[in-house]
Amino acid sequence: MDLLEYQGKVLLAGAGVPASTGTVARTVEEVVAAADAHGYPAVVKAQVRVGGRGKAGGVKVVDDRAAAAAAGEAILGMDIKGHTVEAVLVEPACDIAAEYYASFTFDRAARLHLGLLSAQGGVDIEEVAHRDPQAVARIHVDPRDGLSAEAARDLVARAGLDGVAADGVAALVPVLYAAYVAADADLVEINPLVLTGAGDVVALDAKVTLDDNAAFRHPEWAEWRASEELDPRERRAREKGINYVGLDGTVGIIGNGAGLVMATLDVVSQAGGSAANFLDVGGGASAEVIAAALDVVAGDDKVGAILVNIFGGITRCDEVANGILRALAQTEIGPPIVVRLDGTNAEEGRAILAGHLSASLRSEPTMSDAARTAVALADGRDAR
Numbered sequence: 001m002d003l004l005e006y007q008g009k010v011l012l013a014g015a016g017v018p019a020s021t022g023t024v025a026r027t028v029e030e031v032v033a034a035a036d037a038h039g040y041p042a043v044v045k046a047q048v049r050v051g052g053r054g055k056a057g058g059v060k061v062v063d064d065r066a067a068a069a070a071a072g073e074a075i076l077g078m079d080i081k082g083h084t085v086e087a088v089l090v091e092p093a094c095d096i097a098a099e100y101y102a103s104f105t106f107d108r109a110a111r112l113h114l115g116l117l118s119a120q121g122g123v124d125i126e127e128v129a130h131r132d133p134q135a136v137a138r139i140h141v142d143p144r145d146g147l148s149a150e151a152a153r154d155l156v157a158r159a160g161l162d163g164v165a166a167d168g169v170a171a172l173v174p175v176l177y178a179a180y181v182a183a184d185a186d187l188v189e190i191n192p193l194v195l196t197g198a199g200d201v202v203a204l205d206a207k208v209t210l211d212d213n214a215a216f217r218h219p220e221w222a223e224w225r226a227s228e229e230l231d232p233r234e235r236r237a238r239e240k241g242i243n244y245v246g247l248d249g250t251v252g253i254i255g256n257g258a259g260l261v262m263a264t265l266d267v268v269s270q271a272g273g274s275a276a277n278f279l280d281v282g283g284g285a286s287a288e289v290i291a292a293a294l295d296v297v298a299g300d301d302k303v304g305a306i307l308v309n310i311f312g313g314i315t316r317c318d319e320v321a322n323g324i325l326r327a328l329a330q331t332e333i334g335p336p337i338v339v340r341l342d343g344t345n346a347e348e349g350r351a352i353l354a355g356h357l358s359a360s361l362r363s364e365p366t367m368s369d370a371a372r373t374a375v376a377l378a379d380g381r382d383a384r
Contacts, residue, residue, distance in 0.1 A: 001221065001225060002049040002208075002210075003208040003209070003210065003224060004047040004048070004087070005045065005047055005089055005205055005206055005207070006022065006024050006089045007208070007224050008188075008206030008208035009021070009203065011179070011183055011206075011208055012176070012188065012203060012206055012208070015175065015179030016178075016179070017175055017190075017203055018200065018202050018203065019202065019203040019206060020092075020204050021091065022043075022045075022089045022091030023037065023038065023089070023090050024047070024087050024088070024090075025072065025087065025088050025090050026086060026087045026088075027072070027076070028069055028073050031044060031069065031071065031072030031088060031090055032072065034090035035062060035065070035068035035090050036065065038090060038091060039092055040063050040068075040093075041061055041093040042061070042068065042090055042091065042092055042093055043059065043061050043090070043091050043092075043093050043094075044059070044061075044062060044071040044072060044088050044089075044090055045059045045088055045089045045090075045091070046058030046059065046075050046078060046080060046088055047086075047087045047088060047089055048083040048085055050080060051124070051207075056078070056080045056081070057074065057078070058078060058080050060075065061093055071088075072088065075088055094194060094204055095196050095198070096192075096194045096196065096197075097195045097199075098119075098165060098194065098195040099194050099195075099204075100118060100119055100159075100165070100193040100194070101116065101117065101118040101120065101121040101122075101125050101128070101190070101191045101192065101193065102115075102118075102172070102173065102176060102189075102190045102193045103115070103116045103125070103188060103189035104116075104177055104180040104188050105186065105187045105188075105189075107140065110140055112140040112141060112142055113141040113142075113143060113177070113180070114138065114141075115140075115155060115173065115177065116136055116137070116138055117137045117139075117161075117169070117173065118136045119159050119160045119161055120132070120135050121191055121192035121193055122192040135160075136159075137156075137159035139151060139154075139155045143181070147173070147174050147178075149170070152170050152171075152174050153166075153170045156169050156170045164199045168199070168200065168201030169193070172193070176190070183208070183210060183218075184211045184217060185209060185210055185211065186209040186210065186211050187208065187209040188208050189206070189207040190203040190204075190205060190206055190207075192205060233246045233296065233299065233300055234246055236296055237296045240292045240295075240296060241292075242289075242292060243279065243281075244278070244279045244296060245277060245278040245279075246276070246277050246300070247274075247275050247277050247278065248274065248276070249268075249273065249274025249275045249276045250303060250378040251275055251276055251304070251306075251307055251374050251375060252275075252297035252298070252300065252303040252306040252307065253275050253276070253279055253297075253306075253309070254279045254306065254307070254308045255279070255280060255281070255308075255309045256280065256283060256311065256312075256315045257282070257283065257311070260309065260311055261278055261280045262278075264307065264371070267368060267371040271368070271371040271372045273374065273375030273378055276297070276300055276302055277300065277303075279297060281293050282315075283314040285315050285319070285323075287319050287320075288323065288326075289323065290319070290320050290323025290326075290327065291323045291324075291326045291327035291330065294306065294324065294327040295327060295331055298335055303335045303378075304335055304377060304379065305336050305337075305373075305374045305375075305377035306333075306335050306336070306338065306374070307338050307340075307370055307374040308320070308324065308338070308339045308340070309370060310341050311343045312342065312345055312349075313343055315344070316344050316349075317341040317342070317343060317345045317346040317349030317350075318345040318348040318349045318352055319345075319349075320339075320349055321341065321348075321350070321352035321353050322352060324337065324361070325352070325356060328356075328361070333360075336359065336361070336377045337362070338362045338364060338370050338373045338374040338377065339364070340363070340365070340366065340370035341363070
C-alpha cells in the first residue's frame with residue numbers, strides 16, 4: 001500500500017523522524033484557511049500516489065490569500081499521470097539551506113535491507129545514480145544486527161555530508177531505519193531531506209510503501225486503506241483475497257505463480273494480443289479460489305477472452321478444472337475461457353473438462369496454443 005505524503009509524514013513523525021507539518025485541504029476555501037493559519041509564504045502540494053507532481057504543476061509556493069486560492073483552484077481536480085488530485089497538503093514554506101536524499105528498502109538479491117543516502121536530493125535518485133554513481137552511498141543492513149550509530153556515521157561520510165548536516169543526518173538515519181522496520185515497510189524514502197537555515201534536518205517529503213502481507217499486524221492501516229485509490233477491478237479482487245493487477249488489454253490472464261503469469265503475459269503479447277490483467281492464484285489454489293478468480297476477471301468489460309494457464313505443482317489441475325466448472329455453474333461468465341493444464345493431475349483435469357468443452361470453454365495442450373486461441377477469441381475471430 002502506497003501512502004500519500006501527509007500519511008507518510010504522520011508515520012515517520014510518530015517514529016521520531018523530524019518532518020515538516022501541514023494541513024490537509026480538500027476545497028479551495030480550506031486551502032486558503034490553512035495557508036492563513038500557517039502564514040505566508042506557504043506551499044500547496046498535491047497529494048497523489050505518484051511521482052512527478054512538481055513537474056506537472058502540482059506544487060506551488062503562495063505569498064498571499066489570492067495566490068493560495070488560485071493554487072487550490074489549479075491543483076484540486078488536476079490529473080497527474082492518471083491520478084486525480086482530491087486533496088492538497090498546505091505547509092509553511094521552508095528555509096532550505098541544502099537538500100539530501102535518504103531511503104531504506106529491501107534488496108532481495110542480497111537478502112538484506114538497503115539504505116541509500118545522497119547529498120544530491122530534490123531530484124529523481126535514478127537520475128543522480130545514472131549521472132554520478134559515486135554520489136549515492138549505500139549500506140546493507142542485516143536485520144539480525146540492525147543499524148549501528150557507527151555504521152550510520154560511515155554512511156553519512158561516504159555520502160559527502162559534513163559539519164552540522166553530517167551530525168543531524170547521522171542521528172536521523174538510525175531512526176529512519178527503525179521506522180522502516182517497525183512499519184513493515186517495503187520502502188521509506190525522504191526526498192528531499194533538508195538542512196534548514198537554522199541547522200535542523202527535516203523530512204520535507206515522504207514516500208512510504210507498506211507491505212500488505214503485514215497488514216494483520218497493523219489495524220491502524222485501515223484508515224489509510226480507506227483513502228486508497230483502487231481500480232474497481234482491483235478493489236473487487238482484494239475483497240476476494242485475489243492477487244490482481246489491472247492492465248489495459250483484452251485477454252484476461254489467470255495463472256499460478258508470478259513467474260508463470262509474467263511468462264503468460266509475454267506469450268499473449270507474442271501472439272499479437274494484450275493482457276487485461278495480472279492474476280496469480282498462488283500455490284495450492286482450491287476450486288473456490290479458481291472460481292473467484294474467474295469471477296473477477298470476467299467482471300472486466302474489456303476482456304474478450306480468458307486464458308487460464310496452470311502448471312500443477314502444489315496446485316492440482318483437477319482442482320482447477322473443478323473450479324472452472326463451478327464458476328460456470330454459479331455465475332454467468334461472458335468471455336470464452338481457454339485452459340491449458342500441465343503438471344500435477346493434468347490428465348485428470350483435462351478429463352474433467354472434456355465433457356464440457358464448447359465454443360465458450362476450450363482446452364489447449366500448450367501455452368503457445370492457448371495464447372493464440374485466446375487472442376483470436378478476444379479479437380472476435382474463431383480460433384478453430
